[in-house]
Amino acid sequence: MIPSLALVVAGGALLACGVYLILERSILRILAGVILASNGVNLLFLVASGAAGRSPIIGEGAAEISDPLPQAFVLTAIVISLAASAFMLALSYRSFQLDGHDEVADDVEDALVRRRADADLTSASFAERPGVDDDTESGGVQSPELSPEEVDPRDVPDTEEPELPEPLLEDEPQGAIDPDGRG
Amino acid sequence: MDAANLVPLPVLLPLIGAGVALCFPRSPRVQRIVSATSLSAVLVVAAFLVAFSTTGPQVLWVGAWPEGLGIVLVADRLSALMVLVSSIVTITVLVFATRQDQDAGTTEAPVSIFHPTYLVLSAGVANAFLAGDLFNLFVGFEILLFASYVLLTLGAPRERVRAGSTYIVVSIVSSTLFLLAIAIVYAAVGTVNFAQMSERLGELGEGLQLTIQLLLLTVFAVKAAIFPLSSWLPDSYPTAPASVTAVFAGLLTKVGVYAIIRLQTLFFPDSPLTDLLLWAALATMVVGILGALAQNEIKRLLSFTLVSHIGYMVLGIGLATEAGMAGAIFYVAHHILIQTALFLVVGLIERAGGSTSMSKIGGLASIPVLAVLFFVPAINLAGLPPFSGFLGKVALIQAGIDVGTPLAYALVFGGIAVSLLTLLAIIRVWHRAFWEPAREQDAKHRRLPASWLVTAGALVAVTCAITVVAGPLSSFATDAAHDLRDGAYVEAVEEAIP
Numbered sequence: 001m002i003p004s005l006a007l008v009v010a011g012g013a014l015l016a017c018g019v020y021l022i023l024e025r026s027i028l029r030i031l032a033g034v035i036l037a038s039n040g041v042n043l044l045f046l047v048a049s050g051a052a053g054r055s056p057i058i059g060e061g062a063a064e065i066s067d068p069l070p071q072a073f074v075l076t077a078i079v080i081s082l083a084a085s086a087f088m089l090a091l092s093y094r095s096f097q098l099d100g101h102d103e104v105a106d107d108v109e110d111a112l113v114r115r116r117a118d119a120d121l122t123s124a125s126f127a128e129r130p131g132v133d134d135d136t137e138s139g140g141v142q143s144p145e146l147s148p149e150e151v152d153p154r155d156v157p158d159t160e161e162p163e164l165p166e167p168l169l170e171d172e173p174q175g176a177i178d179p180d181g182r183g
Numbered sequence: 184m185d186a187a188n189l190v191p192l193p194v195l196l197p198l199i200g201a202g203v204a205l206c207f208p209r210s211p212r213v214q215r216i217v218s219a220t221s222l223s224a225v226l227v228v229a230a231f232l233v234a235f236s237t238t239g240p241q242v243l244w245v246g247a248w249p250e251g252l253g254i255v256l257v258a259d260r261l262s263a264l265m266v267l268v269s270s271i272v273t274i275t276v277l278v279f280a281t282r283q284d285q286d287a288g289t290t291e292a293p294v295s296i297f298h299p300t301y302l303v304l305s306a307g308v309a310n311a312f313l314a315g316d317l318f319n320l321f322v323g324f325e326i327l328l329f330a331s332y333v334l335l336t337l338g339a340p341r342e343r344v345r346a347g348s349t350y351i352v353v354s355i356v357s358s359t360l361f362l363l364a365i366a367i368v369y370a371a372v373g374t375v376n377f378a379q380m381s382e383r384l385g386e387l388g389e390g391l392q393l394t395i396q397l398l399l400l401t402v403f404a405v406k407a408a409i410f411p412l413s414s415w416l417p418d419s420y421p422t423a424p425a426s427v428t429a430v431f432a433g434l435l436t437k438v439g440v441y442a443i444i445r446l447q448t449l450f451f452p453d454s455p456l457t458d459l460l461l462w463a464a465l466a467t468m469v470v471g472i473l474g475a476l477a478q479n480e481i482k483r484l485l486s487f488t489l490v491s492h493i494g495y496m497v498l499g500i501g502l503a504t505e506a507g508m509a510g511a512i513f514y515v516a517h518h519i520l521i522q523t524a525l526f527l528v529v530g531l532i533e534r535a536g537g538s539t540s541m542s543k544i545g546g547l548a549s550i551p552v553l554a555v556l557f558f559v560p561a562i563n564l565a566g567l568p569p570f571s572g573f574l575g576k577v578a579l580i581q582a583g584i585d586v587g588t589p590l591a592y593a594l595v596f597g598g599i600a601v602s603l604l605t606l607l608a609i610i611r612v613w614h615r616a617f618w619e620p621a622r623e624q625d626a627k628h629r630r631l632p633a634s635w636l637v638t639a640g641a642l643v644a645v646t647c648a649i650t651v652v653a654g655p656l657s658s659f660a661t662d663a664a665h666d667l668r669d670g671a672y673v674e675a676v677e678e679a680i681p
Contacts, residue, residue, distance in 0.1 A: 003370075015363075022356060027348060034355050041362045048370035069252070070369060073318060077362055080325050084355055087332055091348060094339045104348040107418045109480055 003047045011047065014040030027092040027102040031085060038081040045070045045077070186235040187679070190243045190256045192228045193266050193309035196221045201302035208295035215277075218298045222274040222305065229267040236263040237662070240672055242315070242679035249681060255315035255376060259672055260663035261512060265312040265441055268516045271645060272433045272523045273305040279527055279638040280426035296333065304330035304430070311438045315676060317368060317375040320442065321361050324406070328354050331435060334427045335419065342422045350419035357405035364398040371395065378676035381449045396451050400460075403446060407439025409497055410467040413490045417474065420489075421482035421539075425530025428482060432489050433523035437515050440496045444511065447500055448667040460501030461590050468494030468601040475608045481529050481539040484612065488564065488605055489522055495601075498594050499579050502586050508664035510578035513657050517571045517649055524560045524642040531556065531631055531639055532616060541612065546621035553631065554617055556639055560646055561613065565606035571649040576602055578657065 018037025021029050049070035095102040200221030207213040235241055240259035247253070258266070280297065307327030314320040332354075336347035369375055371391055372383040384392060401412070408416040416436070420428050447460075471491025478484040496518070499511025529539060531553055536544030548554050563570035576598060583595040649656065666672065 018359075022352065030352055034352075034359070037356075037359050038362070041359055041366060044363065044366040045369075048366050069375075070366075073362075073365065073369070076318075076322065080358075083329060084351075087329070088351065088355075091336065091344060091351065094336075095344050095348070098341050098344060104352070105345050107346070107349075108342070109421075109478070109483055110418065112479075113477055 007043050007047045011040045011043035014043065025103045027088060027095060027104065030104075031088045031092065034088065035081065035085060038077060038084075042074045042077055045074045186231070187241045187243045189228050189231055189235070190241050190258045190313060191245060193225045193232075193270065194256075194306050194313065196224050196228070197302040197306040197309070201299040201306070204298045204302060211295070211298075214295070214298040218277055218302055219274070221302060222270065222277055225305070225309070226267075226270040226274055229263065229270045232258045232263040233260075233267050233659075236260045237659075240666070240675040242675050244679060244681050247681040254319050255378075255676060255679075256313045256319075257315040257377075257672065257676060258313055259675075260659065260666050261441070261444065262312045264512070264516060264659065264663060265437070266309055268519050269305070269308050269312070269434050269437075272430060272519055272642075273301075273308075275638055275642045275645075276426050276430045276433075276523065276527070277301065279429070279530070279635055280424075297337065300330050300333045301430075303327075304334065308434050308438060312441060315377050317365055317377065317380065321358070321365060324361065324438070325358060327435065327438065328358065331431060335423050335431070337424060337427065346419040346422040349415055353405065353415040357402050360398065360405075361402040364395065364402060367398065368395055376676070377445065377449055378673040381452075381673055384450050385453065392451065393456075396446070396456060399446050399450075400443065400456065403439045403442040404463070405439070407436050407443060407493055407497075408467075408490050409439075409463050409493060410470045410490070413467065413471065413493075416490055417478075417483050417486035420486045421480065425526060425533060429523045429526035429530065432486070432526050433519045436489065436493055437519050440493065440500075440511075440515055443497070444500055444508065444667070447503065448508065449672060452668065457501050457503045458590060460497055461594055464494045464497035464501050465594055465597045466494075467491065467497060468597055472601050472604040472608065476604065476611075479541050481532065481541060481612055481616065482526070484608060485522070485525055485529060488608060491601060491605065492518055492522075492564070495576065495579055495598060498598060499582065501594075502582050502591065504582055504586060505661070505664045505668060506582035506585060507579070508667060509657065509661040510575065510582050512660040512663050513578055513653075514575040516656065516660070517575045517646075520642065520646045520649060521560050521564050521572065524639065524646050525557075525564060527635075527639040527642060528553070528557045528560065531635055534631055534635070535629055536616070537629065541615040544616050544621075545619040546617075548617040550631070552636060552640075556636075556643055557617070558613065560643055561609045562606075563646055563650075565609050566602040567606070569650060571646065571653055574650070574653045574657070 014036050018033045018035075018040060021033025021036065024030060024033070049067045054066040092102040200217050204214045204217045207217070232241065236258055237260065240257055241263075243256045245254045245256060280301070304327050307323050307325075307330055309323075310326060311320055311323030314323050332347065332351050335350055336343045365375060368380065368384075371387055372380055374380060374383065384395070387395075405412045405415075420431055423431065468491050471487050471489075471494060475484045475487035475491060478487060492514075496511045496514050499507045499509075499514060501507070532544070532547060533539045535550060535553060536547055538544050559570075563572045566572040566576045580595050580598055583591045583598070
């Protein structure tokens with residue numbers, strides 16, 4: 001069997017575009033990338049299924065029919081990427097509702113650890129009391145939260161406090177949808 | 184009745200339960216009963232499967248399609264053991280997952296979807312463990328991943344949406360790669376059935392074999408969180424509710440480890456890329472534990488130790504001997520339970536101290552129950568005798584010394600060092616959260632719900648019980664490892680073709 005070059009090239013191009021878009025920060029662009037990439041893979045399944053133009057129906061003789069299995073795979077894959085698209089759209093919408101944009105932010109704890117490293121402070125887990133750095137080498141800086149370096153605004157979400165929200169009491173009234181999203 | 188007919192039940196029962204639970208969105212009590220019933224039934228079925236699997240792999244061709252075209256489910260010793268351990272975890276965490284836990288962090292928790300999603304998750308895990316063909320394994324992965332997307336972003340507060348986005352993008356990319364690998368495998372050998380693949384893959388050219396093996400290894404390494412593909416895990420797990428994090432930490436990465444075991448024993452027993460795996464194991468162990476030492480938040484610290492200890496399992500797989508594989512299987516079973524228990528206890532710590540940040544809590548030793556519940560699994564994780572963590576590590580180190588190559592010795596010393604560093608990380612938590620006085624003047628610890636204490640206690644008791652039954656368990660693991668290498672799997676699947 002000689003695979004169709006057009007299918008291979010088209011599949012590769014779709015995958016390449018998909019990978020490029022997935023590397024973006026906006027969820028909608030990532031979604032576009034996911035759709036492109038999964039369609040690229042589906043095309044490669046068509047390459048695997050052999051010559052085109054025949055139906056995958058049993059009963060017409062083994063030489064006459066096209067292989068039904070890759071078509072079943074593609075069908076399943078399409079359904080799964082539909083679900084993935086739906087979920088990512090919902091995620092993007094929720095992100096937009098909360099922050100006014102759908103860019104994926106960096107991890108807060110991660111950014112904190114990195115800021116301490118940039119400022120040449122020891123890990124927060126070494127500090128004996130909160131807010132006080134006991135490391136004698138760094139001169140016992142009293143407020144490690146203040147970073148002397150400028151921080152890339154993408155690293156630290158602007159309004160986000162580094163602390164996790166306080167857990168709610170049980171008898172907290174069940175309010176309507178809170179624009180802040182954390183009650 | 185034929186024992187093979189039991190094989191699809193661990194997948195079917197939770198799915199049916201999910202459907203029923205979805206019909207009662209307004210009554211959490213009914214949902215809890217439905218979930219508990221179906222998961223207990225799965226536990227019983229899994230115990231029977233373990234018993235039957237000792238007589239040989241149980242194989243069921245679903246729908247009895249002719250000539251091996253259909254889906255096949257296989258429960259050999261390894262699969263049956265994994266299903267049993269995972270069902271112990273799912274039923275325990277279900278009891279733990281009360282309303283307070285899901286509500287933490289959001290006022291609008293859609294608790295009505297928790298139970299159906301949780302059941303779908305456990306069906307997906309069982310499907311991945313029992314799958315006898317590559318595409319069904321993919322479907323199992325997708326089922327559990329989609330359920331995990333929903334559980335991870337439960338209630339959709341800001342930090343869960345952020346953490347969930349990373350997790351979802353990483354998972355979808357790895358799924359796309361998996362699909363690509365399936366397309367290549369099908370184009371190359373014309374089948375996705377494990378047994379047929381294991382016979383035909385050997386006939387391919389070396390380059391193609393290597394491509395397929397590396398692709399699949401990459402996919403499974405993302406799922407198993409092996410360095411350098413592990414950075415998504417500590418980022419995404421800690422924001423979820425305690426019960427969800429516990430079940431994720433216990434099960435999801437182990438599905439990836441299980442898939443790597445199958446890949447290395449069934450598909451490519453002759454060209455197993457063992458050196459690459461051993462280096463990856465060393466890097467995973469060391470980088471993971473160094474990450475854990477830098478953390479201030481207990482959930483994140485445990486997520487890093489989770490990554491680090493995946494390295495031990497990969498070490499056992501990479502040794503490619505029967506003893507190494509047996510050690511890896513024992514360690515997987517031990518680690519599923521221990522990691523889940525620890526995350527549940529951290530849920531208790533969060534409840535009692537109001538936070539999981541070590542610079543905010545303290546003085547928890549004044550709650551003796553909590554202190555014991557944390558201390559026992561924690562030193563078990565670090566591998567102090569006489570617990571099962573120690574036994575598992577001894578088995579792996581013994582297997583490494585038997586292999587005797589310089590790289591194997593490096594791994595042995597790496598493993599011992601990482602075990603000590605784990606102890607250091609654990610002692611740090613113990614010191615700062617339990618022994619130091621409370622950080623705030625008027626800190627008063629909140630009461631712990633009895634059901635949480637009982638379930639966490641039960642799981643800790645199970646981890647101790649593993650120590651007691653370590654002898655039978657390790658001989659079971661040795662038999663399972665032997666099965667993996669003597670072709671019983673392929674024979675049983677082909678005999679059962681309708």
